[in-house]
Amino acid sequence: MGLFALGFNHVTAPVELRERVAFPSNQLPEALRDLHGALELPEVAILSTCNRTEFYCQSGAVDHGQLLRWVSDYHRLDLRRLESSSYLYHHDAAVRHAMRVASGLDSMVLGEPQILGQVKEAWEAARGAGTMGPELERLSQHTLVVAKRVRTDTEIGRHPVSVAYAAVSLAQQIFADIARAQVLLVGAGDTVELVAEHLRQAGVSRMTIANRTLARARELAGRFGADSVLLSDLPRVLPAADIVITSTAADLPVLGKGMVETAIRARKREPMLLVDIAVPRDIESQVGELEDVFLYTIDDLAEIVAENRRSRAEAAEEAEQIIAHGVTSWLRDLRSQEAVATVKAFRNHAERISQEELERHLRRLKRGDDPQEVLTRLARSLTNKLIHTPSRQLREAGAEGRDEVIVHGRRLLGLDPTHHDE
Numbered sequence: 001m002g003l004f005a006l007g008f009n010h011v012t013a014p015v016e017l018r019e020r021v022a023f024p025s026n027q028l029p030e031a032l033r034d035l036h037g038a039l040e041l042p043e044v045a046i047l048s049t050c051n052r053t054e055f056y057c058q059s060g061a062v063d064h065g066q067l068l069r070w071v072s073d074y075h076r077l078d079l080r081r082l083e084s085s086s087y088l089y090h091h092d093a094a095v096r097h098a099m100r101v102a103s104g105l106d107s108m109v110l111g112e113p114q115i116l117g118q119v120k121e122a123w124e125a126a127r128g129a130g131t132m133g134p135e136l137e138r139l140s141q142h143t144l145v146v147a148k149r150v151r152t153d154t155e156i157g158r159h160p161v162s163v164a165y166a167a168v169s170l171a172q173q174i175f176a177d178i179a180r181a182q183v184l185l186v187g188a189g190d191t192v193e194l195v196a197e198h199l200r201q202a203g204v205s206r207m208t209i210a211n212r213t214l215a216r217a218r219e220l221a222g223r224f225g226a227d228s229v230l231l232s233d234l235p236r237v238l239p240a241a242d243i244v245i246t247s248t249a250a251d252l253p254v255l256g257k258g259m260v261e262t263a264i265r266a267r268k269r270e271p272m273l274l275v276d277i278a279v280p281r282d283i284e285s286q287v288g289e290l291e292d293v294f295l296y297t298i299d300d301l302a303e304i305v306a307e308n309r310r311s312r313a314e315a316a317e318e319a320e321q322i323i324a325h326g327v328t329s330w331l332r333d334l335r336s337q338e339a340v341a342t343v344k345a346f347r348n349h350a351e352r353i354s355q356e357e358l359e360r361h362l363r364r365l366k367r368g369d370d371p372q373e374v375l376t377r378l379a380r381s382l383t384n385k386l387i388h389t390p391s392r393q394l395r396e397a398g399a400e401g402r403d404e405v406i407v408h409g410r411r412l413l414g415l416d417p418t419h420h421d422e
Contacts (some may be wrong), residue, residue: 004056006067012085012086021071025265028048029125031074032129038070041060044136045122051107096327099327104150119147138334153310153322155315163305164194166305171273178243183242184243185201185207185232186245188209188213193220202355206227208235209229235262239267243273244279255283255287257287270292274295275295297313317324357378397409
Protein backbone atom coordinates (compact mmCIF):
# COMPACT_ATOMS: atom_id res chain seq x y z
CA MET A 1 0.00 0.00 0.00
CA GLY A 2 2.97 2.35 0.54
CA LEU A 3 2.99 5.75 2.22
CA PHE A 4 -0.26 7.14 3.62
CA ALA A 5 -1.41 9.74 6.17
CA LEU A 6 -4.53 9.25 8.30
CA GLY A 7 -5.78 11.92 10.65
CA PHE A 8 -8.39 13.86 12.59
CA ASN A 9 -8.28 17.66 12.80
CA HIS A 10 -10.28 20.77 13.69
CA VAL A 11 -12.13 20.58 10.36
CA THR A 12 -13.22 16.93 10.48
CA ALA A 13 -13.59 16.22 14.20
CA PRO A 14 -15.16 18.13 17.11
CA VAL A 15 -12.99 19.07 20.07
CA GLU A 16 -14.38 16.32 22.31
CA LEU A 17 -13.26 13.68 19.80
CA ARG A 18 -9.89 15.36 19.19
CA GLU A 19 -9.26 15.26 22.92
CA ARG A 20 -9.93 11.53 23.04
CA VAL A 21 -7.77 10.54 20.04
CA ALA A 22 -4.81 12.63 21.24
CA PHE A 23 -1.59 11.12 22.58
CA PRO A 24 0.12 13.02 25.44
CA SER A 25 3.87 13.30 24.92
CA ASN A 26 4.63 10.87 27.77
CA GLN A 27 2.28 8.30 26.21
CA LEU A 28 3.53 8.65 22.65
CA PRO A 29 6.56 6.27 22.71
CA GLU A 30 4.50 3.43 24.14
CA ALA A 31 1.69 4.05 21.63
CA LEU A 32 4.15 4.07 18.71
CA ARG A 33 5.69 0.77 19.77
CA ASP A 34 2.27 -0.77 20.36
CA LEU A 35 1.03 0.30 16.93
CA HIS A 36 4.26 -0.74 15.24
CA GLY A 37 4.07 -4.22 16.76
CA ALA A 38 0.32 -4.80 16.63
CA LEU A 39 -0.03 -4.06 12.90
CA GLU A 40 3.55 -4.96 11.92
CA LEU A 41 3.89 -1.55 10.31
CA PRO A 42 7.34 -1.09 8.77
CA GLU A 43 7.38 2.61 9.70
CA VAL A 44 5.03 4.93 11.60
CA ALA A 45 5.06 8.41 13.19
CA ILE A 46 2.30 10.16 15.15
CA LEU A 47 1.72 13.92 15.22
CA SER A 48 -0.58 14.86 18.11
CA THR A 49 -1.50 18.47 18.97
CA CYS A 50 -4.54 20.21 20.43
CA ASN A 51 -6.07 20.52 16.95
CA ARG A 52 -4.97 17.32 15.21
CA THR A 53 -3.82 13.74 15.58
CA GLU A 54 -2.20 12.26 12.47
CA PHE A 55 -0.50 8.98 11.59
CA TYR A 56 2.18 8.85 8.90
CA CYS A 57 2.80 5.27 7.80
CA GLN A 58 4.94 3.27 5.42
CA SER A 59 2.48 0.46 5.60
CA GLY A 60 3.48 -2.60 3.64
CA ALA A 61 0.30 -4.70 3.53
CA VAL A 62 -1.53 -2.71 6.23
CA ASP A 63 -4.53 -0.58 5.16
CA HIS A 64 -6.06 2.43 6.87
CA GLY A 65 -9.02 0.35 8.07
CA GLN A 66 -6.71 -1.69 10.28
CA LEU A 67 -5.18 1.50 11.64
CA LEU A 68 -8.62 2.92 12.46
CA ARG A 69 -9.50 -0.29 14.30
CA TRP A 70 -6.30 0.01 16.30
CA VAL A 71 -7.18 3.62 17.24
CA SER A 72 -10.67 2.46 18.18
CA ASP A 73 -9.31 -0.27 20.45
CA TYR A 74 -6.53 1.82 21.93
CA HIS A 75 -8.73 4.78 22.87
CA ARG A 76 -11.95 2.76 23.29
CA LEU A 77 -13.85 4.81 20.72
CA ASP A 78 -16.64 3.92 18.32
CA LEU A 79 -15.12 2.80 15.01
CA ARG A 80 -17.89 4.29 12.87
CA ARG A 81 -17.43 7.68 14.47
CA LEU A 82 -13.71 7.53 13.79
CA GLU A 83 -14.32 6.59 10.17
CA SER A 84 -16.67 9.54 9.62
CA SER A 85 -14.30 12.00 11.32
CA SER A 86 -11.04 11.02 9.62
CA TYR A 87 -9.24 11.92 6.41
CA LEU A 88 -6.81 9.89 4.34
CA TYR A 89 -4.04 10.77 1.89
CA HIS A 90 -1.88 8.42 -0.18
CA HIS A 91 1.65 8.70 -1.61
CA ASP A 92 2.38 12.20 -3.01
CA ALA A 93 -0.92 13.57 -1.60
CA ALA A 94 0.27 12.43 1.85
CA VAL A 95 3.58 14.20 1.27
CA ARG A 96 1.83 17.40 0.21
CA HIS A 97 -0.41 17.23 3.30
CA ALA A 98 2.60 16.77 5.61
CA MET A 99 4.29 19.80 4.06
CA ARG A 100 1.14 21.94 4.36
CA VAL A 101 0.77 20.95 8.01
CA ALA A 102 4.40 21.75 8.88
CA SER A 103 4.13 25.09 7.04
CA GLY A 104 1.01 26.15 8.96
CA LEU A 105 -1.26 26.10 5.91
CA ASP A 106 -3.57 23.47 7.42
CA SER A 107 -3.82 25.13 10.84
CA MET A 108 -6.85 26.73 12.47
CA VAL A 109 -4.83 29.97 12.49
CA LEU A 110 -3.23 30.23 9.05
CA GLY A 111 0.55 30.32 9.30
CA GLU A 112 0.74 29.75 13.06
CA PRO A 113 4.40 29.17 13.99
CA GLN A 114 4.12 26.53 16.73
CA ILE A 115 3.21 23.65 14.42
CA LEU A 116 6.69 23.35 12.87
CA GLY A 117 8.22 22.63 16.27
CA GLN A 118 5.46 20.11 16.99
CA VAL A 119 6.15 18.33 13.70
CA LYS A 120 9.86 18.13 14.56
CA GLU A 121 8.98 16.63 17.94
CA ALA A 122 6.76 14.03 16.25
CA TRP A 123 9.63 12.86 14.02
CA GLU A 124 11.98 12.76 17.01
CA ALA A 125 9.50 10.73 19.04
CA ALA A 126 9.26 8.16 16.24
CA ARG A 127 13.05 7.96 16.02
CA GLY A 128 13.28 7.47 19.76
CA ALA A 129 10.65 4.71 19.65
CA GLY A 130 12.45 2.97 16.79
CA THR A 131 9.52 3.30 14.36
CA MET A 132 11.19 5.57 11.79
CA GLY A 133 12.67 4.03 8.66
CA PRO A 134 14.20 5.26 5.40
CA GLU A 135 10.91 6.35 3.81
CA LEU A 136 9.71 8.42 6.77
CA GLU A 137 13.23 9.79 7.28
CA ARG A 138 13.15 11.00 3.67
CA LEU A 139 9.67 12.45 4.20
CA SER A 140 10.76 14.23 7.40
CA GLN A 141 13.79 15.80 5.70
CA HIS A 142 11.80 17.07 2.72
CA THR A 143 8.97 18.29 4.96
CA LEU A 144 11.21 20.31 7.25
CA VAL A 145 13.19 21.82 4.37
CA VAL A 146 9.99 22.96 2.65
CA ALA A 147 8.45 24.33 5.87
CA LYS A 148 11.59 26.34 6.62
CA ARG A 149 11.55 27.73 3.07
CA VAL A 150 7.93 28.78 3.52
CA ARG A 151 8.86 30.52 6.78
CA THR A 152 11.86 32.35 5.33
CA ASP A 153 10.69 33.06 1.76
CA THR A 154 7.09 34.16 2.41
CA GLU A 155 5.24 36.44 4.82
CA ILE A 156 3.02 33.59 6.06
CA GLY A 157 4.02 33.87 9.71
CA ARG A 158 5.03 37.49 10.01
CA HIS A 159 1.67 39.12 10.60
CA PRO A 160 -0.49 38.58 13.72
CA VAL A 161 -3.93 37.11 13.03
CA SER A 162 -5.33 36.99 16.57
CA VAL A 163 -6.32 39.99 18.64
CA ALA A 164 -4.09 38.85 21.52
CA TYR A 165 -1.08 38.51 19.25
CA ALA A 166 -1.88 41.81 17.52
CA ALA A 167 -1.94 43.57 20.89
CA VAL A 168 1.53 42.29 21.76
CA SER A 169 2.86 43.02 18.27
CA LEU A 170 1.58 46.58 18.57
CA ALA A 171 3.43 46.96 21.86
CA GLN A 172 6.60 45.62 20.25
CA GLN A 173 6.34 48.27 17.53
CA ILE A 174 6.01 51.09 20.06
CA PHE A 175 8.61 49.88 22.58
CA ALA A 176 12.10 49.38 21.17
CA ASP A 177 12.88 46.81 23.87
CA ILE A 178 9.62 45.35 25.13
CA ALA A 179 11.49 42.90 27.35
CA ARG A 180 12.33 45.81 29.69
CA ALA A 181 8.71 47.03 29.94
CA GLN A 182 6.46 46.65 32.98
CA VAL A 183 3.12 45.20 31.81
CA LEU A 184 -0.23 45.33 33.59
CA LEU A 185 -2.86 42.83 32.41
CA VAL A 186 -6.42 43.58 33.52
CA GLY A 187 -8.62 40.49 33.56
CA ALA A 188 -7.75 36.79 33.85
CA GLY A 189 -9.72 35.08 31.10
CA ASP A 190 -8.57 33.10 28.08
CA THR A 191 -7.63 36.21 26.07
CA VAL A 192 -5.43 37.63 28.83
CA GLU A 193 -3.86 34.20 29.24
CA LEU A 194 -2.99 34.16 25.54
CA VAL A 195 -1.64 37.72 25.75
CA ALA A 196 0.55 36.67 28.69
CA GLU A 197 1.90 33.74 26.68
CA HIS A 198 2.78 36.01 23.74
CA LEU A 199 4.42 38.50 26.11
CA ARG A 200 6.52 35.75 27.68
CA GLN A 201 7.63 34.61 24.21
CA ALA A 202 8.59 38.24 23.49
CA GLY A 203 10.87 38.22 26.53
CA VAL A 204 8.68 40.18 28.98
CA SER A 205 9.36 39.08 32.55
CA ARG A 206 7.70 41.85 34.62
CA MET A 207 3.92 41.35 34.55
CA THR A 208 1.11 42.09 36.96
CA ILE A 209 -2.35 40.53 36.60
CA ALA A 210 -5.34 42.38 38.07
CA ASN A 211 -8.68 40.60 38.39
CA ARG A 212 -11.99 40.88 40.20
CA THR A 213 -11.23 37.65 42.11
CA LEU A 214 -7.73 37.27 43.53
CA ALA A 215 -7.71 33.46 43.36
CA ARG A 216 -7.95 33.41 39.57
CA ALA A 217 -5.38 36.22 39.28
CA ARG A 218 -2.96 34.24 41.46
CA GLU A 219 -3.57 31.05 39.47
CA LEU A 220 -2.73 32.73 36.18
CA ALA A 221 0.13 34.79 37.64
CA GLY A 222 1.70 31.60 38.99
CA ARG A 223 2.02 30.22 35.47
CA PHE A 224 3.87 33.26 34.18
CA GLY A 225 5.88 34.37 37.19
CA ALA A 226 3.71 37.49 37.49
CA ASP A 227 2.33 39.48 40.42
CA SER A 228 -1.41 39.36 41.20
CA VAL A 229 -3.70 42.10 42.52
CA LEU A 230 -7.40 42.93 42.73
CA LEU A 231 -9.12 45.41 40.42
CA SER A 232 -9.46 47.69 43.43
CA ASP A 233 -5.64 47.91 43.51
CA LEU A 234 -5.47 49.45 40.01
CA PRO A 235 -4.89 53.07 41.21
CA ARG A 236 -1.86 51.81 43.17
CA VAL A 237 -0.22 49.64 40.46
CA LEU A 238 -1.15 51.67 37.36
CA PRO A 239 1.64 54.29 37.62
CA ALA A 240 4.32 51.59 37.32
CA ALA A 241 2.88 50.17 34.10
CA ASP A 242 4.43 51.00 30.74
CA ILE A 243 1.89 48.82 28.91
CA VAL A 244 -1.69 48.09 29.99
CA ILE A 245 -3.76 45.47 28.18
CA THR A 246 -7.34 44.94 29.33
CA SER A 247 -9.90 42.21 28.67
CA THR A 248 -12.55 41.82 31.36
CA ALA A 249 -16.23 40.94 31.25
CA ALA A 250 -17.20 44.09 33.14
CA ASP A 251 -20.30 46.02 32.06
CA LEU A 252 -18.68 49.37 32.84
CA PRO A 253 -15.14 50.70 32.28
CA VAL A 254 -12.60 49.73 34.92
CA LEU A 255 -10.11 52.45 33.92
CA GLY A 256 -11.36 56.04 33.82
CA LYS A 257 -9.80 59.26 32.60
CA GLY A 258 -9.14 60.51 36.13
CA MET A 259 -7.30 57.34 37.23
CA VAL A 260 -5.07 57.33 34.15
CA GLU A 261 -4.41 61.08 34.39
CA THR A 262 -3.24 60.63 37.98
CA ALA A 263 -1.00 57.73 36.94
CA ILE A 264 0.59 59.79 34.14
CA ARG A 265 1.41 62.61 36.59
CA ALA A 266 2.99 60.06 38.93
CA ARG A 267 5.04 58.76 35.98
CA LYS A 268 6.31 62.31 35.34
CA ARG A 269 4.78 62.25 31.86
CA GLU A 270 6.50 58.98 30.91
CA PRO A 271 4.38 57.63 27.98
CA MET A 272 1.96 54.78 28.55
CA LEU A 273 0.41 52.37 26.02
CA LEU A 274 -3.13 51.14 26.74
CA VAL A 275 -4.75 48.42 24.62
CA ASP A 276 -8.43 47.71 25.30
CA ILE A 277 -9.54 44.42 23.73
CA ALA A 278 -12.75 44.07 25.71
CA VAL A 279 -16.35 44.38 24.54
CA PRO A 280 -17.89 46.39 26.21
CA ARG A 281 -14.80 48.57 26.55
CA ASP A 282 -12.75 48.51 29.77
CA ILE A 283 -11.20 51.96 29.27
CA GLU A 284 -13.14 55.20 28.95
CA SER A 285 -12.76 56.68 25.48
CA GLN A 286 -11.79 60.07 27.00
CA VAL A 287 -8.52 58.49 28.15
CA GLY A 288 -7.34 58.80 24.54
CA GLU A 289 -7.48 62.61 24.90
CA LEU A 290 -4.67 62.62 27.46
CA GLU A 291 -1.16 63.59 26.48
CA ASP A 292 1.52 60.89 26.71
CA VAL A 293 -1.18 58.21 26.51
CA PHE A 294 -1.57 55.95 23.46
CA LEU A 295 -4.97 54.21 23.53
CA TYR A 296 -5.98 51.47 21.09
CA THR A 297 -9.29 49.59 21.07
CA ILE A 298 -10.31 46.21 19.70
CA ASP A 299 -11.56 47.98 16.54
CA ASP A 300 -8.04 49.28 15.88
CA LEU A 301 -6.66 45.78 16.33
CA ALA A 302 -9.41 44.23 14.22
CA GLU A 303 -8.30 46.33 11.26
CA ILE A 304 -4.72 45.16 11.78
CA VAL A 305 -5.85 41.53 12.03
CA ALA A 306 -8.03 41.78 8.90
CA GLU A 307 -5.19 43.29 6.87
CA ASN A 308 -2.79 40.67 8.17
CA ARG A 309 -5.19 37.88 7.26
CA ARG A 310 -5.22 39.22 3.71
CA SER A 311 -1.41 39.34 3.74
CA ARG A 312 -1.23 35.77 4.99
CA ALA A 313 -3.67 34.61 2.34
CA GLU A 314 -1.44 36.11 -0.34
CA ALA A 315 1.60 34.52 1.28
CA ALA A 316 -0.25 31.19 1.39
CA GLU A 317 -0.47 31.21 -2.40
CA GLU A 318 3.31 31.60 -2.58
CA ALA A 319 3.69 28.87 0.02
CA GLU A 320 1.57 26.47 -2.03
CA GLN A 321 3.99 26.93 -4.93
CA ILE A 322 6.94 26.12 -2.67
CA ILE A 323 5.11 23.02 -1.47
CA ALA A 324 4.35 21.93 -5.04
CA HIS A 325 8.08 22.15 -5.81
CA GLY A 326 8.76 20.25 -2.57
CA VAL A 327 6.48 17.38 -3.61
CA THR A 328 8.18 17.27 -7.02
CA SER A 329 11.56 17.14 -5.29
CA TRP A 330 10.37 14.29 -3.06
CA LEU A 331 9.11 12.34 -6.08
CA ARG A 332 12.40 12.91 -7.89
CA ASP A 333 14.31 11.73 -4.83
CA LEU A 334 12.06 8.68 -4.56
CA ARG A 335 12.60 7.78 -8.21
CA SER A 336 16.32 8.32 -7.74
CA GLN A 337 16.31 5.90 -4.81
CA GLU A 338 14.45 3.36 -6.92
CA ALA A 339 17.04 3.83 -9.69
CA VAL A 340 19.85 3.34 -7.19
CA ALA A 341 18.32 0.01 -6.19
CA THR A 342 18.14 -1.02 -9.87
CA VAL A 343 21.76 0.02 -10.49
CA LYS A 344 22.86 -1.90 -7.42
CA ALA A 345 20.99 -5.02 -8.56
CA PHE A 346 22.50 -4.72 -12.07
CA ARG A 347 26.00 -4.32 -10.62
CA ASN A 348 25.51 -7.39 -8.41
CA HIS A 349 24.28 -9.31 -11.45
CA ALA A 350 27.34 -8.25 -13.50
CA GLU A 351 29.76 -9.06 -10.68
CA ARG A 352 28.19 -12.49 -10.23
CA ILE A 353 28.65 -13.26 -13.95
CA SER A 354 32.22 -11.92 -13.85
CA GLN A 355 33.12 -14.07 -10.83
CA GLU A 356 31.64 -17.20 -12.40
CA GLU A 357 33.52 -16.64 -15.67
CA LEU A 358 36.75 -15.77 -13.87
CA GLU A 359 36.64 -18.98 -11.82
CA ARG A 360 35.83 -21.04 -14.90
CA HIS A 361 38.75 -19.64 -16.91
CA LEU A 362 41.16 -19.82 -13.98
CA ARG A 363 40.53 -23.55 -13.95
CA ARG A 364 41.61 -23.66 -17.65
CA LEU A 365 44.82 -21.86 -16.77
CA LYS A 366 45.52 -24.41 -14.04
CA ARG A 367 45.01 -27.17 -16.60
CA GLY A 368 47.79 -25.62 -18.66
CA ASP A 369 45.73 -24.02 -21.46
CA ASP A 370 47.39 -21.23 -23.42
CA PRO A 371 47.02 -17.99 -21.32
CA GLN A 372 46.37 -15.76 -24.35
CA GLU A 373 43.61 -18.07 -25.59
CA VAL A 374 42.08 -18.24 -22.08
CA LEU A 375 42.02 -14.45 -21.78
CA THR A 376 40.50 -14.11 -25.24
CA ARG A 377 37.77 -16.62 -24.37
CA LEU A 378 37.16 -14.85 -21.02
CA ALA A 379 36.68 -11.47 -22.72
CA ARG A 380 34.35 -12.93 -25.37
CA SER A 381 32.33 -14.92 -22.80
CA LEU A 382 31.92 -11.90 -20.50
CA THR A 383 30.81 -9.73 -23.40
CA ASN A 384 28.24 -12.28 -24.60
CA LYS A 385 26.74 -12.88 -21.16
CA LEU A 386 26.56 -9.20 -20.18
CA ILE A 387 24.88 -8.08 -23.42
CA HIS A 388 22.65 -11.12 -23.89
CA THR A 389 19.52 -9.88 -22.09
CA PRO A 390 19.71 -6.23 -23.30
CA SER A 391 20.28 -7.47 -26.87
CA ARG A 392 17.26 -9.78 -26.74
CA GLN A 393 15.02 -7.03 -25.30
CA LEU A 394 16.14 -4.55 -27.99
CA ARG A 395 15.53 -7.06 -30.81
CA GLU A 396 12.01 -7.75 -29.49
CA ALA A 397 11.30 -4.01 -29.21
CA GLY A 398 12.47 -3.49 -32.77
CA ALA A 399 10.34 -6.35 -34.08
CA GLU A 400 7.28 -4.88 -32.32
CA GLY A 401 7.92 -1.36 -33.62
CA ARG A 402 8.62 0.15 -30.20
CA ASP A 403 11.12 2.69 -31.48
CA GLU A 404 11.15 4.66 -28.22
CA VAL A 405 12.69 1.63 -26.48
CA ILE A 406 15.45 1.56 -29.07
CA VAL A 407 16.15 5.28 -28.54
CA HIS A 408 16.17 4.97 -24.74
CA GLY A 409 18.21 1.78 -25.00
CA ARG A 410 20.93 3.46 -27.03
CA ARG A 411 21.01 6.36 -24.55
CA LEU A 412 21.14 3.93 -21.61
CA LEU A 413 24.02 2.02 -23.21
CA GLY A 414 25.96 5.21 -23.91
CA LEU A 415 25.43 5.09 -27.66
CA ASP A 416 24.42 7.99 -29.91
CA PRO A 417 20.59 7.67 -29.96
CA THR A 418 20.35 9.31 -33.40
CA HIS A 419 22.98 7.14 -35.08
CA HIS A 420 22.44 3.56 -36.20
CA ASP A 421 25.48 1.44 -37.14
CA GLU A 422 25.38 -0.38 -40.44
